[in-house]
Amino acid sequence: MDASPTPPLPLRAPTPSIDLPAGKDRADAAANKAAAVFDLRREPKIPEPFLWPHEEARPTSAAELEVPVVDVGVLRNGDGAGLRRAAAQVAAACATHGFFQVCGHGVDAALGRAALDGASDFFRLPLAEKQRARRVPGTVSGYTSAHADRFASKLPWKETLSFGFHDGAAAPVVVDYFTGTLGQDFEPVGRVYQRYCEEMKELSLTIMELLELSLGVERGYYREFFEDSRSIMRCNYYPPCPVPERTLGTGPHCDPTALTILLQDDVGGLEVLVDGEWRPVRPVPGAMVINIGDTFMALSNGRYKSCLHRAVVNRRQERQSLAFFLCPREDRVVRPPASAAPRQYPDFTWADLMRFTQRHYRADTRTLDAFTRWLSHGPAAAAPCT
Ligand SMILES: C=C1C[C@]23C[C@H]1CC[C@H]2[C@]1(C)CCC[C@@](C)(C(=O)O)[C@H]1[C@@H]3C(=O)O
Ligand SMILES: O=C(O)CCC(=O)C(=O)O
Ligand SMILES: [Fe+2]
Numbered sequence: 001m002d003a004s005p006t007p008p009l010p011l012r013a014p015t016p017s018i019d020l021p022a023g024k025d026r027a028d029a030a031a032n033k034a035a036a037v038f039d040l041r042r043e044p045k046i047p048e049p050f051l052w053p054h055e056e057a058r059p060t061s062a063a064e065l066e067v068p069v070v071d072v073g074v075l076r077n078g079d080g081a082g083l084r085r086a087a088a089q090v091a092a093a094c095a096t097h098g099f100f101q102v103c104g105h106g107v108d109a110a111l112g113r114a115a116l117d118g119a120s121d122f123f124r125l126p127l128a129e130k131q132r133a134r135r136v137p138g139t140v141s142g143y144t145s146a147h148a149d150r151f152a153s154k155l156p157w158k159e160t161l162s163f164g165f166h167d168g169a170a171a172p173v174v175v176d177y178f179t180g181t182l183g184q185d186f187e188p189v190g191r192v193y194q195r196y197c198e199e200m201k202e203l204s205l206t207i208m209e210l211l212e213l214s215l216g217v218e219r220g221y222y223r224e225f226f227e228d229s230r231s232i233m234r235c236n237y238y239p240p241c242p243v244p245e246r247t248l249g250t251g252p253h254c255d256p257t258a259l260t261i262l263l264q265d266d267v268g269g270l271e272v273l274v275d276g277e278w279r280p281v282r283p284v285p286g287a288m289v290i291n292i293g294d295t296f297m298a299l300s301n302g303r304y305k306s307c308l309h310r311a312v313v314n315r316r317q318e319r320q321s322l323a324f325f326l327c328p329r330e331d332r333v334v335r336p337p338a339s340a341a342p343r344q345y346p347d348f349t350w351a352d353l354m355r356f357t358q359r360h361y362r363a364d365t366r367t368l369d370a371f372t373r374w375l376s377h378g379p380a381a382a383a384p385c386t
Contacts, residue, residue, distance in 0.1 A: 033148060064280045069102070133182055135149065157313045165200075174194040253310070260324065264322075300340075
């Protein structure tokens with residue numbers, strides 16, 4: 001952990017570098033301004049807020065990252081040797097960069113395609129329609145354009161649509177989100193994402209079993225921890241960019257969540273920091289990209305590392321990715337198995353870490369350390385985000 005305590009950065013830069021009008025229309029004005037930038041016919045150059053420091057926007061390595069493709073089907077077909085091989089592949093990946101891809105996951109390719117197409121249709125809507133789903137301040141749910149309603153600099157070159165998922169509810173929560181936010185016409189796409197999220201949850205529980213095996217943790221410890229998970233689904237849309245080397249689709253970060261299952265289209269843009277180099281992860285048709293997040297790093301007492309990654313953009317092609325972020329039920333205490341010693345992180349709840357990233361601190365490469373300092377200093381230590 002970083003010894004030198006530095007207070008979490010305020011979410012908004014002290015001198016906003018885009019002149020956002022105050023008041024309730026700020027989110028609309030910010031999205032309009034950001035959307036205008038994405039409409040390159042009107043804004044051929046990139047405004048300052050979208051420019052990233054060279055250190056974070058360093059060039060991509062020519063060497064793609066060799067990410068193992070693990071066949072998780074072995075967890076269902078009782079193939080003992082296959083299981084040991086899969087656990088060894090996961091252990092090797094998670095002890096280094098923390099990324100691996102999975103095949104044999106059982107997720108219908110047509111469902112993945114329908115989810116990507118559903119996101120395309122949404123992001124092609126007129127801005128005013130997308131704004132009907134605008135992000136509720138202080139939460140992760142909703143539509144945002146470049147997070148321009150939250151940040152004043154280093155704006156990501158992307159639009160996002162995020163919503164929550166948990167099963168076991170009386171009604172299908174994702175269908176209700178789409179119809180309740182966007183109207184009855186959106187029920188079909190709501191049903192696609194309801195099914196997609198149900199599949200993602202099942203796959204994440206399978207991967208938890210594999211992580212238990214690879215860590216030698218008692219069977220069921222992680223799977224049971226996430227049985228009643230309440231996760232986040234996020235659709236990322238990255239428009240083409242005229243100066244891709246000066247901006248980023250998603251800046252360098254570790255996911256604060258526990259596990260990420262990413263379905264990306266065939267364009268490419270996901271990169272992982274390994275030995276100081278930004279290494280591209282080539283899209284593998286039919287495979288899903290898996291990475292460990294901060295919450296699982298804490299659950300493994302630091303044995304598996306939350307992975308540092310980013311998404312770059314390009315001049316020619318738009319890109320899409322669907323990220324399913326597995327999160328514990330909000331009030332569950334994030335604590336590694338009792339045998340884990342010495343403890344690397346304090347107990348915390350996902351509700352606290354989520355609140356920290358949505359109201360006090362922009363998730364980056366040091367979120368968990370900043371969060372544990374914030375916890376020890378008490379909430380007063382954070383500069384509340386206005
Ligand atoms: C809990 C979350 C916060 C973010 C979405 C989920 C998991 C990943 C986080 C994020 C993508 C990390 C990079 C910065 C961020 C602001 C973004 O670019 O979207 C983060 C998400 C968020 O706070 O909305
Ligand atoms: O779009 C990608 O490839 C990565 C996105 C990501 O890291 C995220 O949304 O957390
Ligand atoms: Fe991420």
